[in-house]
Each structure stands twice: as C-alpha cells, then as structure tokens.
Amino acid sequence: MRKNSHNDEELLEQIQLNRDAAAFTTLYERYWEKLLTLAYIRLQSSADAQEVVQEVFLDIWKRAGNISLEYSFHTYISAALKYKILTLLAKRKAEQAKSSLIVQDEADASTEQWLSYQQLRQELEQTVQTxxxxxxxxxxxxxxxxxxxxxxxxxxxxxxxxxxxxxxxxxxxxxxxxxxxxxxxxx
The missing domain is CATH 1.10.10.10 (Winged helix-like DNA-binding domain superfamily/Winged helix DNA-binding domain)
Known part of the structure; x- marks a missing residue:
C-alpha cells in the first residue's frame, strides 16, 4: 500500500511503531514547504526558516515514541513550529540585548577614558601655570x-x-x- 494514501495520524503511528522512514518522508514532503513558508514569513530569513523546520522534523523523528496527539497531526506540527520560532526569536532578542550591553560598556569605558584624559590635561595645565x-x-x-x-x-x-x-x-x-x-x- 502506498504511503501517500495514509492520513497523517496513520503515518505517525507507523513511525512510532516501526521507525518507518518512508512514512516519515511522506509527512516531511507533505509539510516541509508549508512550514518553511510560515517560518519565513515570521523570521524573514531563509536560513533561519530552514533551520527551525529541520529542527521540527528532527524532533518528530527523535521523539516519535513520546508524541501523543490531542488533536490532529497538522495541529501538532503547527504548534511545534510555532514554539521553535518563538525559541529562536527569544534567543535573538537575548543576543541583541547582550550585544547592546557590550556596546554600552564600551561606550562607558570610552567616556571614562575621555574624562580621565580631560582631568589629566587640566592638572597638567594647572601645573604649567605655576x-x-x-x-x-x-x-x-x-x-x-x-x-x-x-x-x-x-x-x-x-x-x-x-x-x-x-x-x-x-x-x-x-x-x-x-x-x-x-x-x-x-x-
């Protein structure tokens, strides 16, 4: 029987029971492009979109035995993508915050050096005046x-x-x- 004729839940069951690579490939082919488009719209980066979609499918393969569908597979995979995107966006935000702190620290150090230099020049000028x-x-x-x-x-x-x-x-x-x-x- 062809894998394309199975519904998503049947394919997931085959992956869970038999580690069926053909069933996984079928799910991958059904959802890859849709998920990639959704991820790209949210992330505005092809590389990031491909990465999160790859991670979603990798997680499905690794955790297939632990996946329990409350609704449909479509709902499950959409939620999985949403959480991967949110995780990536949170990571980006944390990196930006860290980067801005580093820039601020450098600016503070630069200002401190400038003030020290100005103080030195002032003391030098006062001494020269004597x-x-x-x-x-x-x-x-x-x-x-x-x-x-x-x-x-x-x-x-x-x-x-x-x-x-x-x-x-x-x-x-x-x-x-x-x-x-x-x-x-x-x-």
Missing part, C-alpha cells in the same frame, strides 16, 4: 610648538643652556606635581 613666566614660555615652545632648543634660544634670544635649564625645571616640577598619575601611566 611655573615662572620664562620657564613656562620655554616649556610651551618646546612641548606645544615642537620647537628645538636651538630654535627656542634664537627666538627668545637666550643661550641653549638656559633653555635646557628651563625645560629641566619644568619637567621636574611636572613630575613632582603629577607623581600620583604615575600609576595611571603604568596601568
């Missing part, structure tokens, strides 16, 4: 304008040794004033 005027000018020309010691000496009409002394004094003052930031730079 330097004597000539020393501060030499330091700014050296570090902010990128001028060489020779260029600074020529611009300010002072000796290179004086320029070196001012830079040394400025750096020593900065090191002393900002020593608490030493661990910041090591970290």
């Amino acid at each position: 330097l004597p005027e000539k020393c501060r000018l030499v330091f700014r020309l050296s570090r902010e304008k990128g001028m060489s010691e020779k260029q600074i000496a020529r611009t300010l009409n002072i000796s290179i040794k004086t320029v070196e002394a001012h830079i040394s004094k400025a750096l020593k003052t900065l090191r002393t004033s900002l020593h608490h930031l030493h661990t910041f730079f090591l970290w």
